[in-house]
Every structure is written in structure tokens, then in C-alpha cells.
Amino acid sequence: EDKVVQSPLSLVVHEGDTVTLNCSYEVTNFRSLLWYKQEKKAPTFLFMLTSSGIEKKSGRLSSILDKKELFSILNITATQTGDSAIYLCAAPYINNAGNMLTFGGGTRLMVKP
Amino acid sequence: DVKVTQSSRYLVKRTGEKVFLECVQDMDHENMFWYRQDPGLGLRLIYFSYDVKMKEKGDIPEGYSVSREKKERFSLILESASTNQTSMYLCASSRPPGQGADEQYFGPGTRLTVT
Numbered sequence: 001e002d003k004v005v006q007s008p009l010s011l012v013v014h015e016g017d018t019v020t021l022n023c024s025y026e027v028t029n030f031r032s033l034l035w036y037k038q039e040k041k042a043p044t045f046l047f048m049l050t051s052s053g054i055e056k057k058s059g060r061l062s063s064i065l066d067k068k069e070l071f072s073i074l075n076i077t078a079t080q081t082g083d084s085a086i087y088l089c090a091a092p093y094i095n096n097a098g099n100m101l102t103f104g105g106g107t108r109l110m111v112k113p
Numbered sequence: 114d115v116k117v118t119q120s121s122r123y124l125v126k127r128t129g130e131k132v133f134l135e136c137v138q139d140m141d142h143e144n145m146f147w148y149r150q151d152p153g154l155g156l157r158l159i160y161f162s163y164d165v166k167m168k169e170k171g172d173i174p175e176g177y178s179v180s181r182e183k184k185e186r187f188s189l190i191l192e193s194a195s196t197n198q199t200s201m202y203l204c205a206s207s208r209p210p211g212q213g214a215d216e217q218y219f220g221p222g223t224r225l226t227v228t
Contacts, residue, residue: 092215
């Protein structure tokens with residue numbers, strides 16, 4: 001059974017700190033790993049990673065995948081209170097009906113001023 | 114820009130009531146999904162649909178049913194709401210395999226409280 005595990009479960013930091021969120025996976029027929037940010041409502045897409053060792057970057061957020069060790073990290077530098085959210089990682093899989101996502105439990109990040 | 118909307122942001126219902134959660138997407142996506150989200154458990158798939166009138170059970174379908182009469186609309190039904198169905202419910206849609214990224218687009222969520 002496909003599994004995605006995130007750590008830590010929650011994290012409290014102060015503005016300006018750098019954080020690293022972890023996502024490990026066990027997925028048959030791995031294709032990609034997705035990161036989402038969820039504030040008070042809908043998860044919004046951050047990154048899709050398909051290749052090992054290639055960093056994806058968007059502003060202060062970056063993410064990288066290690067397909068040998070089966071994990072990904074999401075880094076946020078110079079955190080701001082607006083980064084407070086639940087961060088979800090997910091791995092797609094396909095069954096007979098279509099394409100699905102297996103989600104990790106999420107990491108709740110709180111950034112204090 | 115994909116838009117997924119859900120009929121209610123917050124809903125309070127009594128035990129035993131029948132509850133309808135509606136989801137509409139405007140991007141002509143074939144696939145639609147209903148998840149529930151609980152602290153520490155992430156998103157768990159309840160049901161999904163890959164075409165009109167087609168539905169498949171997800172990981173936790175017990176106590177729920179769905180309806181997809183039109184491509185853009187996917188409804189989640191709680192036949193007899195129970196307190197353990199108090200949760201955040203998220204709807205999502207996506208293109209079928211082979212038509213682009215694996216990304217799913219989410220609605221804003223409905224926070225349902227059953228008292």
C-alpha cells in the first residue's frame with residue numbers, strides 16, 4: 001500500500017527563521033511528488049518534483065527530491081507570518097479508474113512575529 | 114484559471130440529518146474527488162468520480178454516498194449524519210491521466226459540525 005509520511009507534525013518558529021519540512025514516501029510506480037500549502041481554505045499547489053537532485057524554487061520556498069532515499073524536503077527561508085499554514089505532500093498513483101493522490105498527514109507551521 | 118467551488122463554508126447539522134455537500138468545477142475536468150481532512154490524518158479520500166454517473170469508493174466511504182449527474186457537479190451525501198463525521202470536507206478536480214500534470218485543484222472546503 002502506498003504511503004506518504006510527513007514530519008514534524010507541527011512546528012512553531014519566529015519570523016526570520018529557516019524551516020525544513022520532511023516528506024518520505026513508499027509508492028509503487030513512482031511518478032512525482034507534489035507539495036501543497038493550505039491556509040484557512042483550499043490547498044494550493046506549490047511544487048511538483050519528478051527528478052532527483054533538482055531543486056525547485058519559488059521565492060523563499062524551495063524543494064528537492066531524493067529518489068534513492070525516497071524523501072523530499074521543503075525549505076522556507078526568512079519565514080514570515082504569512083507562511084503559517086499546513087503543508088501537505090502527496091504522491092500520485094493511477095488505478096483502474098484514474099489518477100489519484102495519496103497525502104501525508106501534513107505539517108502545521110506557525111510563524112510567530 | 115481553474116475554479117472549484119463548494120456550496121457552504123460552514124455547516125452545522127444534527128445527528129441523524131441528511132446532509133448534502135455540493136461541489137462545482139468550471140474547467141471541464143473529468144475527475145472529481147471528495148476528501149475529509151482531520152488533524153494528524155491528512156486528507157483521506159471518501160469517493161471519486163471519473164465521469165458522469167461513474168463513481169468509485171475511496172479509502173473511507175462508509176456513511177457516505179455521492180452523485181454525479183452532470184460533469185461539473187459532484188455531490189457528497191451523508192444519509193444520516195453522525196458526530197464522527199464532524200470534519201473539514203474538501204472537493205477537488207483534475208484532468209485524466211495523460212492530459213497533463215497530476216495536480217488536483219481544490220475547493221475552499223466545508224467545515225461540517227454534527228451535534
